[in-house]
Amino acid sequence: MATEVLLGRAEEGPPPEPPTIQKAAVASEADGTMPGPPAHSPEALTWDPYSLVEQLGYRQKPSAITYQTLERMFWQLPILGAIRKTRTDQVASFCQSQRPAHEPGFRIRLREMHREPDEIEKQRMLELEDLITHTGYTTDPRSRDSFETLVRKLMHDSLTYDQMNLEIVPDARGIPSTWYAVDASTIRLADTTSLHADTSMDNVYAVQVYDDIVINEFTRRDLTFTIRNPRTSIRSYGYGTSEAEMMVSTITYLLWGLQYNGNQFSQGNVSKGLLNIKGSIPEKQLRAFRRQWYQMVNGVENAFRTPIINAEDVEWINMHASNREMEYSQWLDFLIKVACAVYSIDPIEINFKYGSGGGQKNMFDSANKTKIVESKTKGLAPLLRYVENxxxxxxxxxIDPRFTFEFTGLSPMTAKEQADLETMKVRTYMTVDEIRAMHDLPALPDELGKVINDPNWMQGRRDFLLRQQIEEGDPTAVKEERIIREDEESEKDLFRPKKSPTKKSYKATPRRAPQTQTLKKSKEAVILDMTL
Incomplete structure (x- = not known):
């Protein structure tokens, strides 16, 4: 398989030649244009030296909310679960290898974007894509998590705890061979004697904790510890802050609001009314009536039990004038919008459609489509860049610093809008070959694609090449230039305004006799002939 070739190539023969980027970095450091190693370690404090969170050999996350509580919050509040699932599904849709840059997926490309890859580099790119798709070296893809499964696990932890941990298992040469998603709720940063940032790749960086006991230790090479919301606070101890921790009060109010409205159907602490039977009635008969009433009109789970008392007359006292308590829905809508704002997602993406005044609107309105595009640009794009890094x-x-991993197809424009934009680019400042390179297509043969598809530019380019040929003494070019000039002169004559013709002088001619006199004479001659 491609993964076997990729990881087994260097074992045969001499080691590969250093990549171009590494050569440039070494050369720049040698001539003094790039900085060298630091002269001393940083001096600023990274965490609180008098903290009590390091008593067990690792730094505990400074939060009153535990990892288990954060997970339960998502299970108990469907709003948070919907946000997490929506973003996870959106990121997972980019986990298929795609060659066209405008389609959702991922690809491997050269870090040096100014040049085209050769055939060997193209084969290397395919091998890297195959390696990432199978999450490392494998002889049978069915034995490993796919890249989509891996990303779903990592997104679950990141959106819940703001912590993403990936264990990397190297091969015999120290190159990453396989990688696995690790439960972030069991990973803690290790305690160190240094009060400053420890950048060593060989020291213990993180530990895995089970029942408050350290069971595994990892270096920076073995385990990633990445967060999306970093802080400079020395009391954060290197941990991030999840969105769920940022809105503890909002989540509490949402839970209370849902519980309050739910209890109206299950508990009903306050009765909706009171049945007063006026007049005297035997106690035995009253108990029988009470039993029959409760059997017929009790609420769900014995909710809203109606008090029955004995008085002089039968009277119904209404204690539940209307269901205006449901106006709490506006309060719940506000809390939902706050939760979506913290997660940088529009409520319409989790099927809460609000108009400008709070009313619902059609999801397929043009305004709502724009909201969805803006929401993905604001919330989904940072998540994808986070995974890319x-x-x-x-x-x-x-594995190979010449290449880079990137997601594709996150453009806010549709395919038609993208094509129209590229048409404008190729008519202004980009050549046809450059547009083709953006879609991983080869250049046109015979340098036909090294042109800007604009008539004025092409005419100027042709004139420039023609002048060069004339200067070189090409007779064909001289003849072509003469033909072009004749054509230009004919075009000028065609559009040149013509002179008005001169007026001719006419001599006066004798006036002819009226036609009526001739007809009269002819008529008289005919009559004379008839009389004879």
């Missing part, structure tokens, strides 16, 4: 820094660049 994690894959590049810990896997792809460690």
């Amino acid at each position: 994690m894959m590049n820094e810990n896997i792809v660049w460690c």
